[in-house]
Amino acid sequence: MKNQRILLVDDMPSIHEDFRKVLLPDTSSSELDAAEAMLFGTTASLSAPSFVLDSAYQGQEALALLTRAQEAGAPYALAFVDMRMPPGWDGIETIERLWAQDPQLQVVVCTAYSDHSWTEILERLDARDRLLILKKPFDPIEVRQLASALTEKWHLVQQAARHTEQLERTVQERTRDLEAANTALHAEIRERKQLEAQLVQTEKMSALGQLVAGIAHEINNPVGFVMSNLGTLQRYTESLLRLIDAYKAAEPGLASPAVSADLATQRKAVDLDYLAEDIPVLLRESLDGTVRIRQIVQDLKDFSRAESTQDWTDADLHQGIDSTINIAAAEIKYTADVVKDYGPLPLVQCLPAQINQVVMNLVVNAAHAMGPKRGTLTIRTGAGDAEAWFEVADTGKGIPSHMLHRIFDPFFTTKPVGQGTGLGLSISYGIVKRHHGRIDVRSEIDQGTTFRVTLPIRQPQEAATPEAA
Helix, strand or coil: CCCCEEEEECCCHHHHHHHHHHHCCCHHHHHHHHHHHHHHCCCCCCCCCCCEEEEECCHHHHHHHHHHHHHCCCCCCEEEEECCCCCCCCHHHHHHHHHHHCCCCEEEEEECCCCCCHHHHHHHHCCHHHEEEEECCCCHHHHHHHHHHHHHHHHHHHHHHHHHHHHHHHHHHHHHHHHHHHHHHHHHHHHHHHHHHHHHHHHHHHHHHHHHHHHHHHHHHHHHHHHHHHHHHHHHHHHHHHHHHHHHHHHHHCCCHHHHHHHHHHHHHCCHHHHHHHHHHHHHHHHHHHHHHHHHHHHHHHHHCHHHCCCCEEECHHHHHHHHHHHCHHHHCCCEEEEEECCCCCCEEECHHHHHHHHHHHHHHHHHCCCCCCEEEEEEEEECCCEEEEEEEECCCCCCHHHHHHCCCCCCCCCCCCCCCCCHHHHHHHHHHHCCCEEEEEEECCCEEEEEEEEECCCCCCCCCCCCC
16 A cells, blocks of 8 residues: 655644645545435546645654654655744754654655755755755645655655565575575586596506506516525525535544645635625525515505405405505605504405505605604504594694695695695595595694594495495
């Protein structure tokens, strides 16, 4: 419904009476028109718009009426305000107070003269879109036209405001929808990048498995016969040395002093005593070297598990960690001392090759984080009721807090150009998530960083299948 409520502010009672005659309908005439229409079947004449007119004789009284009307949810659409109303506020101050309470109020200034020029009034009020001037004496038709036009304008302004508010809500809703879609798109892009990185890593692991199988076969064969030959040579050497000792013991009993002297000279020339001490040492070191080579090959096999990379297995995490550290020894030995703080762990159902890859990434990152100063790389393990965990902690330079939320993003790296792909941690994150686990990080600048990987001891039944792997 349209708002026909009008407030008249004037200190002259006669003005109020005049406005009532102009704006309030003659009810007796309206009743006669209606009765005539009923009796004679004629159409009642169209009456003028019916306004509601409230009167105030001072500005303070007008402000009180306006405030009560707003609180009751029935604001005024229009106010006719006299310019001179002694002894209270003048028209300008009254309008300022009314607009401070209700900025939407339409105002008509009614006066024959003023203490202010019209330019001063307009500059001070600075609201030409809500302010009109009506000079006394006024024409009744002009008053009614102003009342009709300005109440209609108030109604249209309210409609426009509601329409604008609805548009703003619609824009906000669309913006939220777009933001949600944008967030989902970015999440999908990140997921696809992770999946692509994981696919690349899977292909690398498959190639590594085939390579390791070939290396193991090619190395194990020569290592096997070298070890066998060294063992046999060690036994032969021990027998020869015992025989030489027997010859040495028999030298004093030789009949010919010349022969005895010649043997002594040759023994001294070849430094037989030194050879007797050094040859067993060389053989032991050679055997230890071949054992080390065989262990490295075995660690590579344990690391890659080429024959079962896609099978969920109850694995010993400690064995996988140890194998991985042996493989990464070249990356670690010049930068950090390794400390193992192992707790009791049950067998964990996992894809061992992939968990080894996580350990490798974390260990190598920790070694690179040490910088020029040698540090400590600590590996801890432990288990709860249904979860097992391991930590890789370093004493390096730490990660700035503003970068922590990005370290698992694909291709993000803090290393210099050419020294890192930015895939290691994102791949590790994807592997841990595939195992229904989580990977957490805490870091302090110049104090170091700790990564903790938590895995369920048993996978959900639907996950631990070849198809899921």
